[in-house]
Amino acid sequence: LSRGMYVLARRQLHNLPAWDIALLLESSPPKARAIIWQLVDADEHGDILEELSEEVQKSIVRQMAPEKLAAATEGMDTDDLAYVLRGLPEPIYQEVLKSMDEQDRQRAEQALSYEEDTAGGIMNTDTITLRADVSIDVVLRYLRLKGELPEATDKLYVVDRQDKLIGEIGISRLLTVDPSRLVEDVMDADVHGIAVDMDETEVAKLFERQDWISAPVVDENDRLLGRITIDDVVDIIREDAQHSMLSMAGLDDDEDTFAPVLKSTRRRSIWLGVNLITAILAAAVSSLFEDILAQMAILAILNTIVPSMGGIAGSQTLTLVIRGMALGHIGSSNQRWLIGKELAIGALNGVIWAVLIATVVAVWKQDLLIGGIIAFAMMANLLAAGLAGVTVPLILKKFDIDPALAGGVILTTVTDVIGIFAFLGTATLLLG
Amino acid sequence: LSRGMYVLARRQLHNLPAWDIALLLESSPPKARAIIWQLVDADEHGDILEELSEEVQKSIVRQMAPEKLAAATEGMDTDDLAYVLRGLPEPIYQEVLKSMDEQDRQRAEQALSYEEDTAGGIMNTDTITLRADVSIDVVLRYLRLKGELPEATDKLYVVDRQDKLIGEIGISRLLTVDPSRLVEDVMDADVHGIAVDMDETEVAKLFERQDWISAPVVDENDRLLGRITIDDVVDIIREDAQHSMLSMAGLDDDEDTFAPVLKSTRRRSIWLGVNLITAILAAAVSSLFEDILAQMAILAILNTIVPSMGGIAGSQTLTLVIRGMALGHIGSSNQRWLIGKELAIGALNGVIWAVLIATVVAVWKQDLLIGGIIAFAMMANLLAAGLAGVTVPLILKKFDIDPALAGGVILTTVTDVIGIFAFLGTATLLLG
Numbered sequence: 126l127s128r129g130m131y132v133l134a135r136r137q138l139h140n141l142p143a144w145d146i147a148l149l150l151e152s153s154p155p156k157a158r159a160i161i162w163q164l165v166d167a168d169e170h171g172d173i174l175e176e177l178s179e180e181v182q183k184s185i186v187r188q189m190a191p192e193k194l195a196a197a198t199e200g201m202d203t204d205d206l207a208y209v210l211r212g213l214p215e216p217i218y219q220e221v222l223k224s225m226d227e228q229d230r231q232r233a234e235q236a237l238s239y240e241e242d243t244a245g246g247i248m249n250t251d252t253i254t255l256r257a258d259v260s261i262d263v264v265l266r267y268l269r270l271k272g273e274l275p276e277a278t279d280k281l282y283v284v285d286r287q288d289k290l291i292g293e294i295g296i297s298r299l300l301t302v303d304p305s306r307l308v309e310d311v312m313d314a315d316v317h318g319i320a321v322d323m324d325e326t327e328v329a330k331l332f333e334r335q336d337w338i339s340a341p342v343v344d345e346n347d348r349l350l351g352r353i354t355i356d357d358v359v360d361i362i363r364e365d366a367q368h369s370m371l372s373m374a375g376l377d378d379d380e381d382t383f384a385p386v387l388k389s390t391r392r393r394s395i396w397l398g399v400n401l402i403t404a405i406l407a408a409a410v411s412s413l414f415e416d417i418l419a420q421m422a423i424l425a426i427l428n429t430i431v432p433s434m435g436g437i438a439g440s441q442t443l444t445l446v447i448r449g450m451a452l453g454h455i456g457s458s459n460q461r462w463l464i465g466k467e468l469a470i471g472a473l474n475g476v477i478w479a480v481l482i483a484t485v486v487a488v489w490k491q492d493l494l495i496g497g498i499i500a501f502a503m504m505a506n507l508l509a510a511g512l513a514g515v516t517v518p519l520i521l522k523k524f525d526i527d528p529a530l531a532g533g534v535i536l537t538t539v540t541d542v543i544g545i546f547a548f549l550g551t552a553t554l555l556l557g
Numbered sequence: 558l559s560r561g562m563y564v565l566a567r568r569q570l571h572n573l574p575a576w577d578i579a580l581l582l583e584s585s586p587p588k589a590r591a592i593i594w595q596l597v598d599a600d601e602h603g604d605i606l607e608e609l610s611e612e613v614q615k616s617i618v619r620q621m622a623p624e625k626l627a628a629a630t631e632g633m634d635t636d637d638l639a640y641v642l643r644g645l646p647e648p649i650y651q652e653v654l655k656s657m658d659e660q661d662r663q664r665a666e667q668a669l670s671y672e673e674d675t676a677g678g679i680m681n682t683d684t685i686t687l688r689a690d691v692s693i694d695v696v697l698r699y700l701r702l703k704g705e706l707p708e709a710t711d712k713l714y715v716v717d718r719q720d721k722l723i724g725e726i727g728i729s730r731l732l733t734v735d736p737s738r739l740v741e742d743v744m745d746a747d748v749h750g751i752a753v754d755m756d757e758t759e760v761a762k763l764f765e766r767q768d769w770i771s772a773p774v775v776d777e778n779d780r781l782l783g784r785i786t787i788d789d790v791v792d793i794i795r796e797d798a799q800h801s802m803l804s805m806a807g808l809d810d811d812e813d814t815f816a817p818v819l820k821s822t823r824r825r826s827i828w829l830g831v832n833l834i835t836a837i838l839a840a841a842v843s844s845l846f847e848d849i850l851a852q853m854a855i856l857a858i859l860n861t862i863v864p865s866m867g868g869i870a871g872s873q874t875l876t877l878v879i880r881g882m883a884l885g886h887i888g889s890s891n892q893r894w895l896i897g898k899e900l901a902i903g904a905l906n907g908v909i910w911a912v913l914i915a916t917v918v919a920v921w922k923q924d925l926l927i928g929g930i931i932a933f934a935m936m937a938n939l940l941a942a943g944l945a946g947v948t949v950p951l952i953l954k955k956f957d958i959d960p961a962l963a964g965g966v967i968l969t970t971v972t973d974v975i976g977i978f979a980f981l982g983t984a985t986l987l988l989g
Binding site for chain 1 (some may be wrong): 576580583584585586697700701703704705706708709710711728729731732733734735764765766767768770787788790791792794795798799801802803805806807808812814815818819821822825826828829830832833835836837839840843844847848850851854855856857858859860861862864865866869870872873875876877878880881884885886887888890891894895898901902905906909910913914917
């Protein structure tokens with residue numbers, strides 16, 4: 126870029142909202158990211174960092190000078206601050222802390238004391254608290270003095286002298302209630318704070334279920350620590366829903382589409398390595414039937430069809446079961462019904478495709494017996510696919526292994542091996 | 558169930574919140590669903606229907622008597638009402654309309670006049686509107702008279718005499734502002750209503766981007782029609798995120814894990830049929846090399862490894878590109894960079910796995926030449942996988958075909974065909 130272009134680009138970036146610049150950064154290759162970041166106003170750095178995905182944020186934050194980073198995080202929401210700092214290597218993190226003013230440093234240390242991916246990690250400390258024994262009128266005057274409420278404030282929290290959460294009042298209720306009444310008479314006392322160590326996925330489920338806009342977070346003694354707002358929960362819901370899709374392709378949740386080549390290669394090669402082992406395993410199974418393969422090349426040609434169909438049918442079942450488990454629909458009471466259902470589907474689809482493939486092979490290769498053998502193998506493998514599609518994820522979950530990550534590999538190994546055994550094994554018996 | 562059990566079950570269901578009963582219905586096979594539905598209090602029917610997924614809701618609604626359904630929809634939010642009615646066959650729908658009172662009927666007909674999956678389809682009409690020339694004090698008194706605000710009300714809308722949207726006021730602003738001021742001096746006049754025909758996915762993106770809790774919906778003349786709230790948007794975000802995962806397995810968005818066997822079989826068999834065609838195509842390609850396969854059974858055994866690796870590598874790229882397109886990260890400016898990146902990853906992974914598979918084959922089968930041939934084929938296919946992983950979804954999108962649905966089949970066909978050609982073709986040249 127020439128000097129004139131720089132000025133122009135800087136001016137254009139200056140007029141874009143933080144969210145658009147974040148999108149631009151996410152959509153750019155590493156080198157372009159570094160250039161864009163240098164052109165952005167330093168005052169905007171904080172707002173943009175908040176909008177970036179973890180992976181991209183990390184790559185940018187690690188290239189910033191500690192004092193610049195400290196300046197960028199000034200005034201950030203507590204949860205965003207913790208999110209940014211967690212991405213730093215220990216020595217840089219210490220330097221950033223040193224460059225902060227006392228208040229921000231305390232806030233940062235507080236925020237980092239909670240586990241990542243828990244309620245504590247996504248909460249803000251910008252709650253407005255009330256005492257139970259004051260009148261609504263006093264509350265209204267207090268708010269008017271305050272001048273502005275934090276974003277997404279839909280409720281004020283009522284605490285006692287020990288900061289224990291004892292009630293909440295929606296701000297729309299403040300508007301409609303008789304101002305002479307006391308807070309304790311108006312508040313909703315049936316309030317349950319979210320435990321600070323609750324997993325963020327559970328938090329998201331609660332929000333979806335209760336249609337919350339914000340919710341209070343408490344410690345083990347029910348003391349109010351902060352609040353979680355729907356905008357952070359929306360991110361979690363989207364990430365959780367994407368997680369299964371990415372895991373099924375052996376990809377990391379944070380996988381950055383524009384990450385450097387070496388980094389991406391290293392990550393993906395693990396998955397390819399696992400798959401190579403299963404592919405060699407399948408070849409080894411075929412290898413058991415080398416004699417019949419050597420006699421009849423047609424078997425070699427048809428050998429891929431049955432495993433392929435089993436893999437597809439099994440993946441369909443697996444995908445549905447993984448989604449069902451994520452939504453909490455599948456438990457011990459309906460597992461057996463589900464296995465029965467998938468076996469029935471496997472049997473029905475087995476009959477359909479067995480007849481069809483037998484016909485195709487009989488016509489194409491003029492061989493009725495081989496048509497019958499492939500039909501039998503198809504039937505057996507689609508049954509196996511239905512069974513494995515339900516049981517593999519259930520078993521993995523019992524051992525606390527993510528079914529979205531490991532399920533596909535195990536499933537296709539099962540359908541490959543059974544498919545080959547059923548086809549080449551039967552062929553050996555009948556033709557060998 | 559015996560008579561005593563019925564009473565017990567009914568009492569237990571009576572104590573469960575609507576959301577839990579909805580979860581129970583979603584997690585039950587069809588027959589159990591019908592029994593549970595009969596045991597539930599009729600007053601709860603409406604609340605439960607609102608929480609059900611489309612597929613399950615449809616199956617229940619179609620079995621209800623029209624007048625019962627009309628009673629259940631009484632007092633439902635406009636968007637939920639439209640959602641339920643849309644699932645009905647025309648004659649039943651007419652009967653339900655007839656059983657409604659005049660007001661509900663009008664509301665229903667209004668709601669159904671908007672397209673499904675648009676802003677109009679997910680909006681509610683429960684907006685509170687203000688005039689610009691009244692004082693905040695008058696507004697506060699009006700709200701106090703009203704007594705209660707609709708759920709998730711975070712903003713009131715200011716309209717002119719023609720109902721045109723001219724501003725909005727957050728209710729937290731009402732609490733903090735000087736009551737003697739006029740609405741027009743306090744309101745945010747920089748308000749842009751969502752067009753009633755905007756696609757719901759676009760609406761969800763706007764909400765995510767702007768961190769909205771609710772947003773106004775307007776017609777082409779900027780007249781206020783209703784508002785969309787975050788709780789409905791959250792459902793869309795989750796569904797959109799799940800859509801890609803389900804589509805990649807050839808499954809419908811609304812696929813119900815516990816649907817009847819015949820229905821599920823019919824739906825899934827389409828996908829298996831498509832896959833059978835591609836599997837036969839791959840077999841036909843192998844068939845071109847029948848001569849060399851007949852000579853050397855070892856080629857038949859190894860023939861599946863290269864296509865399998867190409868399929869996995871290509872799926873990884875495809876998954877990332879599909880996600881990137883959904884997030885709006887991939888456009889014309891970075892496509893070339895992305896193709897370059899994925900080719901580079903393909904080349905690097907190609908070298909790694911080519912060397913490894915050559916070594917394995919050379920050791921296992923004591924054949925250096927075949928090791929070299931499979932290494933070459935692996936290299937070629939991983940390059941092809943990288944290229945196809947980016948270009949297939951981009952091309953499909955240009956033709957307005959969902960890449961998540963069709964991408965996988967096309968991609969694996971490409972990697973199967975190229976993998977087989979590269980392996981068996983080279984083998985024919987060098988060994989035939």
